[in-house]
Amino acid sequence: NAGVTQTPKFRVLKTGQSMTLLCAQDMNHEYMYWYRQDPGMGLRLIHYSVGEGTTAKGEVPDGYNVSRLKKQNFLLGLESAAPSQTSVYFCASSYADGPGHYGYTFGSGTRLTVV
Amino acid sequence: KQEVTQIPAALSVPEGENLVLNCSFTDSAIYNLQWFRQDPGKGLTSLLLIQSSQREQTSGRLNASLDKSSGRSTLYIAASQPGDSATYLCAGNAGGTSYGKLTFGQGTILTVHP
Numbered sequence: 001n002a003g004v005t006q007t008p009k010f011r012v013l014k015t016g017q018s019m020t021l022l023c024a025q026d027m028n029h030e031y032m033y034w035y036r037q038d039p040g041m042g043l044r045l046i047h048y049s050v051g052e053g054t055t056a057k058g059e060v061p062d063g064y065n066v067s068r069l070k071k072q073n074f075l076l077g078l079e080s081a082a083p084s085q086t087s088v089y090f091c092a093s094s095y096a097d098g099p100g101h102y103g104y105t106f107g108s109g110t111r112l113t114v115v
Numbered sequence: 116k117q118e119v120t121q122i123p124a125a126l127s128v129p130e131g132e133n134l135v136l137n138c139s140f141t142d143s144a145i146y147n148l149q150w151f152r153q154d155p156g157k158g159l160t161s162l163l164l165i166q167s168s169q170r171e172q173t174s175g176r177l178n179a180s181l182d183k184s185s186g187r188s189t190l191y192i193a194a195s196q197p198g199d200s201a202t203y204l205c206a207g208n209a210g211g212t213s214y215g216k217l218t219f220g221q222g223t224i225l226t227v228h229p
Binding site: 004031033035040041042043044045048050058090092094096099100101102103104105106107108109 | 119121124146147149156157158159160161164166167204206208210213214215216217218219220221222
């Protein structure tokens with residue numbers, strides 16, 4: 001089925017370890033985003049990309065890096081994981097369907113625990 | 116900086132009730148306001164999008180309104196059903212060169228019991 005696929009779905013890391021979360025979309029969407037969701041705080045934007053080879057910082061970028069070498073993939077990296085990065089991470093992609101009008105597709109999330 | 120707040124944080128109602136979820140935002144320059152549904156362990160599904168030039172949108176038993184002057188949006192669910200149980204999130208988009216970035220509220224956890 002067409003959509004946004006996130007891998008892995010679950011992961012437990014030790015403090016200081018590194019990992020990469022993969023997001024893949026097959027809808028040819030131009031824009032992609034990484035959000036984190038914490039209890040009581042809604043979703044907050046970490047980084048986003050407006051096209052292949054581009055990335056930009058969102059609201060909470062510290063401790064994360066991203067890359068978008070191919071249009072369909074958007075990678076989120078944690079170089080040295082900290083307990084504060086325990087969260088559920090969502091990837092989304094979108095297309096512009098008119099001025100200011102975007103159609104979104106979200107992945108099912110990655111639950112990350114840092115101990 | 117846009118801030119979005121949702122009230123109540125949680126709501127439990129018996130089946131068949133009509134209910135209202137509230138969303139408030141601080142920046143009236145919001146371009147559009149979107150309501151999402153989130154089921155446990157799943158991603159977000161878009162329910163309704165209200166453009167800044169619109170006052171409301173309807174889809175089936177759902178009706179969403181937008182009042183930019185007061186910084187409020189409401190999601191009205193008619194004749195609630197147990198299948199409506201989920202977390203409902205509102206999110207604003209600033210338009211322009213925002214590239215579709217969304218600012219989310221904290222969500223309202225809705226439970227509809229038979």
